[in-house]
Amino acid sequence: MKRLLSLIALCCALHLSAQEALWWKTPTTSPEINENRTVTFRLKAPYAKKVEVTGDFLPEGNAEMRKVQPDLWEYTTPFPLRADLYSYAFIMDGVRITDPSNVYVTRDVVTMNNIFIVDGPRSKVYQELDVPHGTVSKIWYPCDQLQRMRRLTVYTPAGYSENGTTRYPVLYLLHGMGGDEEAWITLGRVAQIMDNLIAMGKAKPMIVVMPNGNMDQVAAPGYGPDGNIVPTIELPRTCDGTYEQSFPNLVRYIDRTYRTIPRKNSRAIAGLSMGGFHTMMISKEYPDLFDYVGLFSASVKKNVDGVYSPVYERFHDKLRTQFAKRPALYWIAIGKEDFLYPANVEFCELLDRNRHRHEFLETEGGHIWKNWRFYLKEFAQKIFK
Amino acid sequence: MKRLLSLIALCCALHLSAQEALWWKTPTTSPEINENRTVTFRLKAPYAKKVEVTGDFLPEGNAEMRKVQPDLWEYTTPFPLRADLYSYAFIMDGVRITDPSNVYVTRDVVTMNNIFIVDGPRSKVYQELDVPHGTVSKIWYPCDQLQRMRRLTVYTPAGYSENGTTRYPVLYLLHGMGGDEEAWITLGRVAQIMDNLIAMGKAKPMIVVMPNGNMDQVAAPGYGPDGNIVPTIELPRTCDGTYEQSFPNLVRYIDRTYRTIPRKNSRAIAGLSMGGFHTMMISKEYPDLFDYVGLFSASVKKNVDGVYSPVYERFHDKLRTQFAKRPALYWIAIGKEDFLYPANVEFCELLDRNRHRHEFLETEGGHIWKNWRFYLKEFAQKIFK
Numbered sequence: 001m002k003r004l005l006s007l008i009a010l011c012c013a014l015h016l017s018a019q020e021a022l023w024w025k026t027p028t029t030s031p032e033i034n035e036n037r038t039v040t041f042r043l044k045a046p047y048a049k050k051v052e053v054t055g056d057f058l059p060e061g062n063a064e065m066r067k068v069q070p071d072l073w074e075y076t077t078p079f080p081l082r083a084d085l086y087s088y089a090f091i092m093d094g095v096r097i098t099d100p101s102n103v104y105v106t107r108d109v110v111t112m113n114n115i116f117i118v119d120g121p122r123s124k125v126y127q128e129l130d131v132p133h134g135t136v137s138k139i140w141y142p143c144d145q146l147q148r149m150r151r152l153t154v155y156t157p158a159g160y161s162e163n164g165t166t167r168y169p170v171l172y173l174l175h176g177m178g179g180d181e182e183a184w185i186t187l188g189r190v191a192q193i194m195d196n197l198i199a200m201g202k203a204k205p206m207i208v209v210m211p212n213g214n215m216d217q218v219a220a221p222g223y224g225p226d227g228n229i230v231p232t233i234e235l236p237r238t239c240d241g242t243y244e245q246s247f248p249n250l251v252r253y254i255d256r257t258y259r260t261i262p263r264k265n266s267r268a269i270a271g272l273s274m275g276g277f278h279t280m281m282i283s284k285e286y287p288d289l290f291d292y293v294g295l296f297s298a299s300v301k302k303n304v305d306g307v308y309s310p311v312y313e314r315f316h317d318k319l320r321t322q323f324a325k326r327p328a329l330y331w332i333a334i335g336k337e338d339f340l341y342p343a344n345v346e347f348c349e350l351l352d353r354n355r356h357r358h359e360f361l362e363t364e365g366g367h368i369w370k371n372w373r374f375y376l377k378e379f380a381q382k383i384f385k
Numbered sequence: 386m387k388r389l390l391s392l393i394a395l396c397c398a399l400h401l402s403a404q405e406a407l408w409w410k411t412p413t414t415s416p417e418i419n420e421n422r423t424v425t426f427r428l429k430a431p432y433a434k435k436v437e438v439t440g441d442f443l444p445e446g447n448a449e450m451r452k453v454q455p456d457l458w459e460y461t462t463p464f465p466l467r468a469d470l471y472s473y474a475f476i477m478d479g480v481r482i483t484d485p486s487n488v489y490v491t492r493d494v495v496t497m498n499n500i501f502i503v504d505g506p507r508s509k510v511y512q513e514l515d516v517p518h519g520t521v522s523k524i525w526y527p528c529d530q531l532q533r534m535r536r537l538t539v540y541t542p543a544g545y546s547e548n549g550t551t552r553y554p555v556l557y558l559l560h561g562m563g564g565d566e567e568a569w570i571t572l573g574r575v576a577q578i579m580d581n582l583i584a585m586g587k588a589k590p591m592i593v594v595m596p597n598g599n600m601d602q603v604a605a606p607g608y609g610p611d612g613n614i615v616p617t618i619e620l621p622r623t624c625d626g627t628y629e630q631s632f633p634n635l636v637r638y639i640d641r642t643y644r645t646i647p648r649k650n651s652r653a654i655a656g657l658s659m660g661g662f663h664t665m666m667i668s669k670e671y672p673d674l675f676d677y678v679g680l681f682s683a684s685v686k687k688n689v690d691g692v693y694s695p696v697y698e699r700f701h702d703k704l705r706t707q708f709a710k711r712p713a714l715y716w717i718a719i720g721k722e723d724f725l726y727p728a729n730v731e732f733c734e735l736l737d738r739n740r741h742r743h744e745f746l747e748t749e750g751g752h753i754w755k756n757w758r759f760y761l762k763e764f765a766q767k768i769f770k
Contacts, residue, residue, distance in 0.1 A: 044479075044480070047479055048478060093433060093478070095428070095433070095485065097477075098482070103607070107490070112488075128608055130533075132534070133534060133536070135525070138521045139546075140517075140518040140520070140543070149518060151518070161642055222488070223513055225512070225515050
């Protein structure tokens with residue numbers, strides 16, 4: 001052991017450019033979750049003139065950090081944080097950076113954030129607990145619409161490999177604009193939420209399928225043959241009807257490849273923001289596919305300006321057909337501060353006027369992952385029951 | 386489409402703290418791979434006093450960036466880069482940060498780096514090409530040694546799900562100190578390397594199993610029930626013999642769970658640095674398990690100071706037994722600048738003296754991932770043939 005340690009010491013001491021840095025522990029502790037549930041952030045930055053922390057727990061968005069030592073900046077939240085999973089980053093002299101002391105980093109479109117969890121009953125479901133864990137797979141499937149292979153993420157529940165004959169219901173879970181097949185599994189904590197709900201008996205064991213809704217992308221950045229190209233401001237062919245039309249084939253592929261229960265009453269679809277738009281469109285376009293429908297902070301438009309697709313035609317007729325077939329659940333959730341809130345209230349009124357049975361959940365907060373994780377947790381407990 | 390774009394515009398313009406930032410494109414292009422294969426790095430940092438770039442392509446380790454506009458720093462390599470996959474980061478006024486313009490980030494123990502690829506014949510194998518892709522799964526398996534579930538990464542080759550009866554050979558691939566079950570699949574580009582080699586017919590279709598060699602860790606940081614705790618300077622029980630002893634059970638689990646060819650001639654084991662140490666120990670401890678053995682920049686010690694384990698007893702006897710059974714391949718690779726180079730040369734001399742047949746590959750460079758990816762590429766072409 002000593003010899004191993006001395007090798008590390010040697011390696012670090014020499015700082016040879018030919019050796020890669022080996023660090024087991026970052027020199028600063030950040031974030032630190034204090035006993036009273038306030039949280040302290042620290043950054044070692046001797047020459048910085050201004051350091052801020054930005055995060056989804058700050059009412060104003062940003063807060064200035066204070067120089068507490070010649071080389072150390074610090075900020076402690078003036079209030080205890082409610083148990084939840086939070087994300088944050090630092091802004092050092094105008095440059096947005098992740099916290100070098102925290103290895104938990106997630107990508108949100110092209111922005112990197114750190115995450116941390118404040119422990120408590122409300123955040124238990126987001127944590128890795130000592131419960132049976134499902135398997136997360138990145139698979140490539142043949143997309144008939146694009147005539148090529150595309151990547152998607154699949155969660156299979158604990159016991160799937162062992163119980164060789166049991167068949168499972170399937171939840172199709174769609175990301176928002178700028179997201180991809182990585183979004184729900186990283187930012188959305190799907191594996192942790194499903195593992196925990198299933199272990200507690202609050203959700204049925206189910207398969208969760210997370211496809212990529214950008215038809216110009218075969219996979220998330222870095223996993224498609226697009227070399228070093230980063231996503232562009234152009235919408236990557238998300239709302240021209242093609243994605244919606246590709247769904248029956250995707251469902252067939254999943255039913256062929258996994259031990260699913262290949263019936264409407266064992267299929268759910270849900271999506272956030274743009275994925276809510278897709279969910280609304282797909283579920284009405286193919287009214288015999290999904291019995292459970294979840295719109296999370298959805299963009300509830302009836303068509304897309306300037307785009308022609310048969311998918312966006314005869315919206316009201318198709319909605320009427322869908323509801324005539326009495327879906328087991330049509331669930332709409334949105335935060336009161338979400339910029340899509342008025343449109344969702346209006347959509348609910350439309351459903352009410354037409355006596356289309358649905359459930360509506362109004363929460364605090366805006367168009368943020370904190371809400372989408374919570375909506376998934378709620379929705380997952382309502383389906384396949 | 387216009388309406389969607391206007392929603393984004395609205396969302397960005399309002400900068401509401403309740404909405405998450407939506408960016409499809411970072412404002413600066415970095416890195417830019419120029420036509421002559423030099424590479425330009427850029428950072429927008431109006432108030433920084435000094436910005437450096439650090440990377441595995443710089444002979445000196447670091448290079449100073451130059452202020453080319455009031456808010457823009459830039460550095461162009463003075464030489465073209467050989468086709469390869471490279472990693473880098475910036476150091477802004479003493480703080481190590483990732484490039485905010487590059488979403489390709491990997492974690493190396495507790496350090497985050499960006500990556501980029503310079504295209505060319507030598508780097509093709511690291512790229513996502515339009516070839517059949519295998520599946521990458523994170524599974525949890527019962528570890529008898531620890532009496533609990535642990536996480537590991539499994540690559541199954543393209544066609545595994547479709548060809549329901551074909552059985553495959555298995556490569557067990559071990560990480561180095563500070564690594565975990567994420568290291569080989571992210572930093573090591575295992576999925577890309579295997580997909581490409583298999584598609585070119587240069588490697589046999591095989592399953593690759595990447596376990597976690599830290600017996601104090603059930604999973605990589607963030608995936609075990611260790612909350613926000615970062616790895617510590619203590620070695621997480623990597624070299625007390627337990628990991629080595631857990632291997633026969635792991636192999637049995639894999640043979641039970643996947644369609645493997647459960648025979649010595651269809652099993653390989655390889656590891657980098659500390660993983661090379663484990664590979665050497667495991668392959669001699671269980672001489673009937675693995676026919677192909679790969680030591681990549683291995684720590685080739687005969688025991689661990691101050692540690693007693695039956696695994697570390699009678700090294701030479703066990704090595705003799707292993708070689709008496711004529712392994713199909715015992716392959717050692719190391720860079721001339723590696724701090725473990727002298728020890729590896731000495732180990733080869735020991736093998737020579739005892740007429741233990743092995744192959745030795747000496748390369749440029751040191752103890753770095755660039756070499757380990759290359760060694761995997763070479764080794765994978767030599768096994769199961």
